[in-house]
Amino acid sequence: MNILEKDLSTKKTTREAFGDEVVKLGKEDRNIYVVDADIAKSCKTMKFAKELPEQHVNVGIAEQNAAGLAAGLSTTGKVPFVSTYAVFGSLRMSEQIRQEVCYPKLNVKVACSHGGLTPASDGGSHQAVEDMGIYRSMPNMTVIMGSDYYSTRKLVEQAAEIYGPVYLRFTRGAIPVIYDENEEFEIGKAKKLHEGKDIAIIANGDAVHLAIEATKELEKLGISVKLLDMHTIKPIDREAVVECLELGQIITVEDHNILNGLGSAVSEVAAEEGKGKVKRIGIQDQFGESAPYEKLLELNGITIENIVNTANDLVGVKV
Amino acid sequence: MTALNIEELKEKAIEMRKTVVTMVHKAQSGHPGGSLSAADLMTALYFKEMNIDPNNPDWEDRDRFVLSKGHVCPILYSALALRGYVPYEKVYALREYGSPFQGHPDMKKCPGVDISTGSLGQGLSTAVGMALAGKRDKENYRVFSLLGDGECQEGQIWEAVQSAVKYQLDNLVVFVDFNNLQIDGTCDEIMPLQDIEKKFETFGFETKRIDGHSMEKVVEMLDEIRDVKNGKPKCVVLDTVKGRGVSYMENVVDWHGAAPNDEQLEKAIVDIEGGLK
Numbered sequence: 184m185n186i187l188e189k190d191l192s193t194k195k196t197t198r199e200a201f202g203d204e205v206v207k208l209g210k211e212d213r214n215i216y217v218v219d220a221d222i223a224k225s226c227k228t229m230k231f232a233k234e235l236p237e238q239h240v241n242v243g244i245a246e247q248n249a250a251g252l253a254a255g256l257s258t259t260g261k262v263p264f265v266s267t268y269a270v271f272g273s274l275r276m277s278e279q280i281r282q283e284v285c286y287p288k289l290n291v292k293v294a295c296s297h298g299g300l301t302p303a304s305d306g307g308s309h310q311a312v313e314d315m316g317i318y319r320s321m322p323n324m325t326v327i328m329g330s331d332y333y334s335t336r337k338l339v340e341q342a343a344e345i346y347g348p349v350y351l352r353f354t355r356g357a358i359p360v361i362y363d364e365n366e367e368f369e370i371g372k373a374k375k376l377h378e379g380k381d382i383a384i385i386a387n388g389d390a391v392h393l394a395i396e397a398t399k400e401l402e403k404l405g406i407s408v409k410l411l412d413m414h415t416i417k418p419i420d421r422e423a424v425v426e427c428l429e430l431g432q433i434i435t436v437e438d439h440n441i442l443n444g445l446g447s448a449v450s451e452v453a454a455e456e457g458k459g460k461v462k463r464i465g466i467q468d469q470f471g472e473s474a475p476y477e478k479l480l481e482l483n484g485i486t487i488e489n490i491v492n493t494a495n496d497l498v499g500v501k502v
Numbered sequence: 503m504t505a506l507n508i509e510e511l512k513e514k515a516i517e518m519r520k521t522v523v524t525m526v527h528k529a530q531s532g533h534p535g536g537s538l539s540a541a542d543l544m545t546a547l548y549f550k551e552m553n554i555d556p557n558n559p560d561w562e563d564r565d566r567f568v569l570s571k572g573h574v575c576p577i578l579y580s581a582l583a584l585r586g587y588v589p590y591e592k593v594y595a596l597r598e599y600g601s602p603f604q605g606h607p608d609m610k611k612c613p614g615v616d617i618s619t620g621s622l623g624q625g626l627s628t629a630v631g632m633a634l635a636g637k638r639d640k641e642n643y644r645v646f647s648l649l650g651d652g653e654c655q656e657g658q659i660w661e662a663v664q665s666a667v668k669y670q671l672d673n674l675v676v677f678v679d680f681n682n683l684q685i686d687g688t689c690d691e692i693m694p695l696q697d698i699e700k701k702f703e704t705f706g707f708e709t710k711r712i713d714g715h716s717m718e719k720v721v722e723m724l725d726e727i728r729d730v731k732n733g734k735p736k737c738v739v740l741d742t743v744k745g746r747g748v749s750y751m752e753n754v755v756d757w758h759g760a761a762p763n764d765e766q767l768e769k770a771i772v773d774i775e776g777g778l779k
Binding site (some may be wrong): 238243248251257258259260263283288 | 562566568608609610616617618619620621623624625626627628629630631632633634635636638639657658661662664665669
């Protein structure tokens with residue numbers, strides 16, 4: 184179906200997608216574990232804790248131990264999902280994940296809610312602006328953010344299937360449901376949402392629905408947009424980026440620092456290929472603060488309007 | 503392998519210590535001090551206590567060992583080489599390119615290493631994870647972990663300790679190699695550990711404190727705790743001497759991470775062969 188005609192009014196958080204999917208996985212495979220650090224309710228893993236207590240561990244407010252304990256579990260064949268907020272999952276347990284998971288390439292998944300600016304009212308201390316960049320720097324790590332409820336479920340399922348460390352990032356708040364329940368996803372393969380010939384927009388996570396809305400506007404203005412959902416930023420789908428570079432210009436959109444996230448990953452490919460121009464829309468290398476989520480996006484230019492204007496500037500059509 | 507008796511273990515501990523100084527001398531780097539203080543315990547574990555099979559290092563029912571103080575890997579490598587996990591000649595390749603004997607233990611490169619370690623404070627959490635899996639799966643294996651005393655200054659140790667108690671991991675045995683020296687000086691000078699045994703006890707561990715260089719005491723302790731299934735993890739504080747067995751290394755902080763030269767190696771071998779019989 185044409186994504187531009189899809190009704191995007193149904194909204195769900197992607198942390199719920201994780202919570203629902205991991206219960207399903209845990210019932211199918213008794214080696215699936217969830218390791219919580221006191222915020223199971225908020226991370227939507229309470230259902231797992233209640234229904235599968237023998238596969239659940241709660242270490243309390245002790246993220247470093249959560250990571251190490253998960254590493255130990257994995258050496259016995261368990262597939263643990265360590266669940267916490269993105270800011271803690273990428274920082275408080277960062278060294279433990281590096282030393283005890285990435286270095287020995289163990290089968291541990293770091294599954295984090297409250298990605299990017301989505302814990303908006305919690306303020307800058309709780310908004311993870313750099314998490315995907317941190318994990319993108321670690322050898323052996325795969326880095327993923329689904330753009331809606333259904334894609335997130337499929338990506339969580341795939342993360343359990345592949346061997347090795349995976350970082351998964353979810354939203355605190357509800358975002359539009361974009362895909363049908365049965366849509367298939369492959370880790371490392373971008374999802375093409377719209378074909379176009381003037382400009383490419385590559386987005387991920389909670390920025391994808393904004394990119395869809397921007398594409399609608401641009402098409403109305405006569406600008407033909409190729410739109411990708413780059414749910415996996417590592418490994419980046421190089422082939423898909425190269426295809427976009429054929430159009431000459433790419434805009435990336437993400438709820439993450441413009442440094443070291445999707446925008447950087449795409450820019451690296453562009454620079455190595457020696458062609459195409461990349462404009463990065465994302466968090467402007469600054470911390471957030473307590474505010475409505477939409478306000479925080481606006482402060483960073485992560486808006487439909489800014490995507491449209493940036494595309495216009497690049498293509499050279501005056502609105 | 504039949505478990506060695508006490509006299510044989512004492513002989514084996516000499517061989518272990520000689521292997522340590524030999525490999526560190528060859529590499530001209532590494533950590534002899536803490537390796538030597540842990541030598542008697544490691545000998546008793548690898549040549550008597552642990553249920554392991556060098557021909558099948560990944561055997562699911564094996565006992566696990568986590569060297570949380572990963573820098574003293576020369577003593578672990580000595581045990582693995584002498585037990586036949588890797589050919590003995592590999593001890594001469596410590597810290598060399600392509601060697602199974604990396605500067606700190608690497609489970610991907612060395613058979614018999616149950617988890618990669620090296621960053622202090624982190625190993626015990628992985629041991630807790632292994633022990634928890636064993637409990638949940640009703641397996642009979644045990645998990646042993648060796649901590650440094652200075653390492654207990656890391657906060658994560660106490661996170662791991664409280665989780666071992668919560669999950670009633672009586673299949674977990676934690677050893678603290680209490681030689682009272684760390685890189686910058688004595689533990690008392692750098693960051694006093696207070697009564698380490700009491701600390702573990704207060705957290706809910708069953709604890710003991712013994713002379714870590716008496717093979718009789720070490721074996722007796724291992725005999726006593728072997729079948730205790732009381733829902734409590736165990737902690738044994740071993741009073742030890744850093745550099746034990748090599749006269750000029752004993753209690754000298756500079757031998758934490760230094761290699762002997764040719765002359766010093768000769769003297770070390772003579773000391774080890776002579777002093778500990």
